[in-house]
Amino acid sequence: MPLYEPKGAGSSSEAGAELRMPLIEHLTELRTRLIRSVVAIAVGFLIAYAIDDWLFNALTYPLRAASNGKVLLIGTGVAEAFFTKLKVAIIAGLFIASPAVFLEIWKFIVPGLFESERRLAKPFVIAATIFFIAGGYFCWAVVFKIGYSFFLREYASIGVTPTIRISEYLAFSAKLLLAFGITFELPIFAFFLTRIAVIDHRMMVHYFRYAVLAIFVVAVALTPPDMISPFLLAIPLLALYCLSIGVSYVFRHDETNVTEAATQS
Numbered sequence: 001m002p003l004y005e006p007k008g009a010g011s012s013s014e015a016g017a018e019l020r021m022p023l024i025e026h027l028t029e030l031r032t033r034l035i036r037s038v039v040a041i042a043v044g045f046l047i048a049y050a051i052d053d054w055l056f057n058a059l060t061y062p063l064r065a066a067s068n069g070k071v072l073l074i075g076t077g078v079a080e081a082f083f084t085k086l087k088v089a090i091i092a093g094l095f096i097a098s099p100a101v102f103l104e105i106w107k108f109i110v111p112g113l114f115e116s117e118r119r120l121a122k123p124f125v126i127a128a129t130i131f132f133i134a135g136g137y138f139c140w141a142v143v144f145k146i147g148y149s150f151f152l153r154e155y156a157s158i159g160v161t162p163t164i165r166i167s168e169y170l171a172f173s174a175k176l177l178l179a180f181g182i183t184f185e186l187p188i189f190a191f192f193l194t195r196i197a198v199i200d201h202r203m204m205v206h207y208f209r210y211a212v213l214a215i216f217v218v219a220v221a222l223t224p225p226d227m228i229s230p231f232l233l234a235i236p237l238l239a240l241y242c243l244s245i246g247v248s249y250v251f252r253h254d255e256t257n258v259t260e261a262a263t264q265s
Contacts (some may be wrong), residue, residue, distance in 0.1 A: 135184030
């Protein structure tokens with residue numbers, strides 16, 4: 001047993017325990033939220049699987065419309081049709097379960113918010129769900145129509161009749177649907193980044209010209225090389241960026257929040 005214990009050694013152990021306990025609690029809370037989100041997605045999957053034939057027809061409609069029904073979708077594996085239905089149901093289940101998933105996300109981050117902000121659960125869930133579904137719908141209704149028309153014209157230009165595997169088509173479509181769904185959450189991201197003081201409306205206005213350049217670069221990279229397609233993607237992204245500036249302004253830090261934070265501490 002040491003004859004001399006450094007001053008504060010005991011207190012540092014207690015402080016370490018106090019730091020470890022919140023971490024364990026956060027990890028436990030995260031596990032609970034993840035489990036509940038997975039259960040919600042599973043329920044959404046079951047609902048989607050019950051109408052998977054209709055969902056598959058809806059997912060392939062943009063391709064069939066772009067080709068006037070001439071494109072041939074094929075399967076090259078014994079169980080490919082079955083697994084394709086499962087994957088379509090999973091993708092649709094994510095969108096169906098999105099309100100529950102966003103609610104679990106809110107419950108996980110709400111302890112770090114001010115008391116006045118904790119009452120925004122319902123608006124957050126509604127807004128996040130609407131933006132997520134709107135992003136997926138925009139991709140299905142606009143991007144697919146333009147993109148598939150371009151790709152099919154490329155086939156025609158070299159005199160080749162397209163024959164596309166359903167698994168490859170599904171993988172390509174799923175990535176775009178989820179990418180646009182997440183991209184349309186930009187105003188929601190702006191809210192939280194503003195609340196944790198990473199960005200503010202002044203910063204977003206100051207970097208507006210750079211944001212415009214970045215948006216058009218992304219739009220050109222993701223759309224066919226014509227004069228119209230990049231604008232069809234860039235315009236809604238610019239509108240979302242402007243909306244994000246407004247969100248950042250409305251939920252900026254002010255004296256009320258500073259006072260509330262001091263009171264809570």
